[in-house]
Amino acid sequence: MESVQATKQRFGIIGNDPKLNRAVEKAIQVAPTDISVLVTGESGVGKESIPKIIHSLSHRKHGKYIAVNCGAIPEGTIDSELFGHEKGAFTGATQTRNGYFEVASGGTIFLDEVGELPLTTQVRLLRVLENGEFIKVGSSKVQKTDVRIVAATNVNMFEAIKKGKFREDLYYRLSTVEILLPPLRDRKEDIHLLFRKFASDFATKYKMPTIRLDSDAIILLEKYHWSGNIRQLRNIAEQISVLEQNRTISAITLRGYLPNIGSNLPAVVSADKNESDFSNEREILYKVLFDMKSDLNDLKKLTMELMQSGNTQQVQKDNEGLIQKIYQDKEEDIRFEEPIRQTPSELLEIPSQSTLQPKEEDKYHFAEEIEEEETLSLHDKELELIKKSLERHRGKRKAAAEELGISERTLYRKIKQYDL
Numbered sequence: 569m570e571s572v573q574a575t576k577q578r579f580g581i582i583g584n585d586p587k588l589n590r591a592v593e594k595a596i597q598v599a600p601t602d603i604s605v606l607v608t609g610e611s612g613v614g615k616e617s618i619p620k621i622i623h624s625l626s627h628r629k630h631g632k633y634i635a636v637n638c639g640a641i642p643e644g645t646i647d648s649e650l651f652g653h654e655k656g657a658f659t660g661a662t663q664t665r666n667g668y669f670e671v672a673s674g675g676t677i678f679l680d681e682v683g684e685l686p687l688t689t690q691v692r693l694l695r696v697l698e699n700g701e702f703i704k705v706g707s708s709k710v711q712k713t714d715v716r717i718v719a720a721t722n723v724n725m726f727e728a729i730k731k732g733k734f735r736e737d738l739y740y741r742l743s744t745v746e747i748l749l750p751p752l753r754d755r756k757e758d759i760h761l762l763f764r765k766f767a768s769d770f771a772t773k774y775k776m777p778t779i780r781l782d783s784d785a786i787i788l789l790e791k792y793h794w795s796g797n798i799r800q801l802r803n804i805a806e807q808i809s810v811l812e813q814n815r816t817i818s819a820i821t822l823r824g825y826l827p828n829i830g831s832n833l834p835a836v837v838s839a840d841k842n843e844s845d846f847s848n849e850r851e852i853l854y855k856v857l858f859d860m861k862s863d864l865n866d867l868k869k870l871t872m873e874l875m876q877s878g879n880t881q882q883v884q885k886d887n888e889g890l891i892q893k894i895y896q897d898k899e900e901d902i903r904f905e906e907p908i909r910q911t912p913s914e915l916l917e918i919p920s921q922s923t924l925q926p927k928e929e930d931k932y933h934f935a936e937e938i939e940e941e942e943t944l945s946l947h948d949k950e951l952e953l954i955k956k957s958l959e960r961h962r963g964k965r966k967a968a969a970e971e972l973g974i975s976e977r978t979l980y981r982k983i984k985q986y987d988l
């Protein structure tokens with residue numbers, strides 16, 4: 569029997585993870601039989617190489633190998649694609665057509681995303697699996713075929729069965745042997761290995777020196793969640809290979825390429841943050857937004873009254889509670905910002921039309937505060953920008969603020985916030 573190592577080499581499969589090796593070994597073991605195999609695993613884990621291994625190591629290797637993406641064929645034509653149709657079976661069926669199950673007789677059919685098959689097609693497929701029989705669309709003649717079926721899915725089939733989207737009997741027929749490919753995050757040892765392989769491939773492809781990661785970047789790479797698995801890793805290796813001038817990649821640079829790093833990478837964000845902390849943070853964020861909205865409504869009301877009556881004193885009297893609150897909030901803000909001397913009556917000055925528009929810097933605040941919750945890389949980039957600008961202007965805030973395109977006051981707040 570062909571060895572696992574030799575098979576991996578032949579099919580370009582990188583990695584030494586025991587779970588990966590076990591999957592390849594299982595494929596080798598079942599190949600010579602006609603047993604149906606279901607390959608499971610998240611998107612991008614490399615499911616497509618398993619049916620190829622099985623076909624190539626089987627007695628069917630000189631027969632046809634057809635891969636069908638069940639999720640990509642419209643429901644209306646899938647039966648005809650798989651099983652063929654008779655002339656005149658439907659409008660546009662001007663000729664008899666042979667389906668994949670007829671064409672691939674003696675070979676192997678790979679049904680990718682099998683969970684997407686419509687229920688009616690599932691009935692036809694079950695019949696093929698049970699006795700090798702099928703009927704063309706629009707025909708009444710039963711035909712025979714001899715195909716080996718390997719299917720793959722990245723959806724939880726038990727869920728699909730529970731929801732009535734997938735037939736339980738078909739599931740058991742398809743999954744006589746199940747081969748599970750582990751997600752990349754569970755193959756920590758293989759991550760850097762794969763990255764180096766891709767980096768070297770892309771260096772050749774784009775005729776550039778190979779990128780390499782420094783030690784912190786390697787740690788980050790191995791801690792990342794990789795929800796798109798190997799496909800995502802390959803994609804990021806390609807982007808960095810093309811876009812980065814400096815061929816030694818730091819963790820900060822790498823971070824810029826990893827989406828959702830905040831929620832995907834608890835370990836790097838903070839030593840002991842877990843899922844629930846993040847949902848708490850989200851709740852807090854919602855609450856802040858909610859409070860802001862209600863403050864805004866209060867202010868709108870106040871502004872309207874002021875504009876309508878023009879009698880500052882009366883409005884002030886009618887809205888004592890609210891004004892008190894504004895003043896309090898202002899006091900609290902002052903602790904974080906440069907003191908601004910303002911009395912309650914100054915606060916109540918009717919704003920002119922132009923100041924009613926949100927100021928550029930305020931818009932900037934708002935956007936930035938939401939973004940910060942989402943991507944820490946932005947936060948880091950901002951910190952870096954501010955630091956560099958301050959260095960360039962030898963600590964002169966006014967010049968730095970001008971260069972950064974923010975107000976001096978915002979810069980002052982940032983300096984405090986980041987403890988610069």
Ligand SMILES: Nc1ncnc2c1ncn2[C@@H]1O[C@H](COP(=O)(O)OP(=O)(O)O)[C@@H](O)[C@H]1O
Binds near residue numbers: 611762798
């Ligand atoms: N072990 C591996 N070594 C090298 N490349 C891999 C490996 N596993 C997957 N790939 C590559 O990752 C990409 C996604 O694999 P694919 O089989 O299409 O994933 P799936 O079908 O599970 O979504 C492909 O480009 C494939 O060549």
Ligand SMILES: [Mg+2]
Binds near residue numbers: 612680
């Ligand atoms: Mg696939």
